[in-house]
Amino acid sequence: MINEEILRNIKKHISLTEKETSFFISLITAKSLSKKALVLEAGQDCRYLSYVATGALRSYYTDKDGKESTIMFAIADWWITDMYCYLNKKPAMMNIETLEQSTIFQISRTNFDELLEKVPKFEKFFRILMQNAYTREQLRVMENLSSTAEERYQSFLIKYPQIVKQVTQKQIASYLGITPEFLSTLRKPKV
Amino acid sequence: MINEEILRNIKKHISLTEKETSFFISLITAKSLSKKALVLEAGQDCRYLSYVATGALRSYYTDKDGKESTIMFAIADWWITDMYCYLNKKPAMMNIETLEQSTIFQISRTNFDELLEKVPKFEKFFRILMQNAYTREQLRVMENLSSTAEERYQSFLIKYPQIVKQVTQKQIASYLGITPEFLSTLRKPKV
DNA sequence: CGTCTATTTGAATGTACTCAAAAGCGGTGG
DNA sequence: CCACCGCTTTTGAGTACATTCAAATAGACG
Numbered sequence: 235m236i237n238e239e240i241l242r243n244i245k246k247h248i249s250l251t252e253k254e255t256s257f258f259i260s261l262i263t264a265k266s267l268s269k270k271a272l273v274l275e276a277g278q279d280c281r282y283l284s285y286v287a288t289g290a291l292r293s294y295y296t297d298k299d300g301k302e303s304t305i306m307f308a309i310a311d312w313w314i315t316d317m318y319c320y321l322n323k324k325p326a327m328m329n330i331e332t333l334e335q336s337t338i339f340q341i342s343r344t345n346f347d348e349l350l351e352k353v354p355k356f357e358k359f360f361r362i363l364m365q366n367a368y369t370r371e372q373l374r375v376m377e378n379l380s381s382t383a384e385e386r387y388q389s390f391l392i393k394y395p396q397i398v399k400q401v402t403q404k405q406i407a408s409y410l411g412i413t414p415e416f417l418s419t420l421r422k423p424k425v
Numbered sequence: 426m427i428n429e430e431i432l433r434n435i436k437k438h439i440s441l442t443e444k445e446t447s448f449f450i451s452l453i454t455a456k457s458l459s460k461k462a463l464v465l466e467a468g469q470d471c472r473y474l475s476y477v478a479t480g481a482l483r484s485y486y487t488d489k490d491g492k493e494s495t496i497m498f499a500i501a502d503w504w505i506t507d508m509y510c511y512l513n514k515k516p517a518m519m520n521i522e523t524l525e526q527s528t529i530f531q532i533s534r535t536n537f538d539e540l541l542e543k544v545p546k547f548e549k550f551f552r553i554l555m556q557n558a559y560t561r562e563q564l565r566v567m568e569n570l571s572s573t574a575e576e577r578y579q580s581f582l583i584k585y586p587q588i589v590k591q592v593t594q595k596q597i598a599s600y601l602g603i604t605p606e607f608l609s610t611l612r613k614p615k616v
Numbered sequence: 617c618g619t620c621t622a623t624t625t626g627a628a629t630g631t632a633c634t635c636a637a638a639a640g641c642g643g644t645g646g
Numbered sequence: 647c648c649a650c651c652g653c654t655t656t657t658g659a660g661t662a663c664a665t666t667c668a669a670a671t672a673g674a675c676g
Contacts, residue, residue: 295570295571297571297572301571303570303571305563305566305567317560317563318560318563318564321556321560350549354545354548354549357545357548357552358541358548360552360556361548361549361551361552361555364552364555364556364559365508365512365551365555365559367555368508368555368556368559368562369508369509369512371562371563371565371566372508372558372562375496375562375566375569376494376496376518378566378569378602379599379602380486380488381488383631383632402653402654402655403655404653404654404655411570412632413632413633413634414655414656415632415633415634415635415655415656415657416631416632416633418654418655418657419632421655422656573663574664593621593622594623595621595622595623603664603665604665604666605622605623605624606624606625606664606665606667607663609622609625610624610664612623612624613624613625
């Protein structure tokens, strides 16, 4: 059963009865996506929170000059959405696309609200999910402020070895906030 | 009663019975701090989550070269701690100091755990607190990646007008990830 | 009033970017 | 199966944004 992984993800933090489990399953939808599929488009309503079962997704912001900044990568066992817009019903600021053929599970905002209301245990699950996301982003801000591009690149390689295997250098560069050309020179062994 | 503000902060998101309210009050401690007081020192155990009733606090990271990066400011009605270390019982990475005479309420990690266990309603409260913190940090990462120092400064002035009144330019510079000298040139009207 | 720190100003420097072009690689169709 | 196309990566020259260092000025606080 393909649901196994998402349930294991949840049961890392909270335990569910069979009834709660099947209720949760009833609220999510599986989707199989080909490479380069657009999961969310900036400007649209961000209706879904997605759990990645297999494959890889990327969220990115496109600024007024057309420059893309990668906000996050999501590989197997990660959750991804434009969280601010999902929770606040604002038009999406980001795009989300698949980087390879992927399988995801989605929960709509309506179902998310219903889930939290009917099974308050999920408040704990999402509290932990949000706090992990928060501390991860805060560490990223800290690194961005205190480290050079080269240090941030080395740190990325160490922190996310699995992601490195699934994304291009251009995408890593846009995550680090540098140009692909400059990343290329960083990678070149120094004499 | 000085407790009023923190209770109002909580009741924005969840409602509490009188019993729950007094239980919560029994878990927190008020502290009055003079200017430049060190609330948390890097390397120490981060035992407290603090709510700012009055005044202003700042968390910052000091890197190997002694350069300070401001992670966040917390003025009245904000919560602040080294969240990663508070939750994961790791030695603090950041320092937290008062920027002026301040009054704060603190909840210890032990009491925090007990609060969540005994009054699960607080899971919702902290889920919302964490999700707001998460989306705020993510927006900050997005801005850092896609905007110039000048745009980030302008955006800071607009987003946090109250904070601007309570902190120095040097501190704003270290929040934006630029030198005070450079911030000074940005502020200088262009001919 | 004096001291300490913040802010401003300017010159020299460095990190990272832009633009351009070549080389490499992966996927697709004939 | 290989040739071609498009995109990624590399390389290099010139440039711009932001830093460092130094010194002068302004402000805050006891």
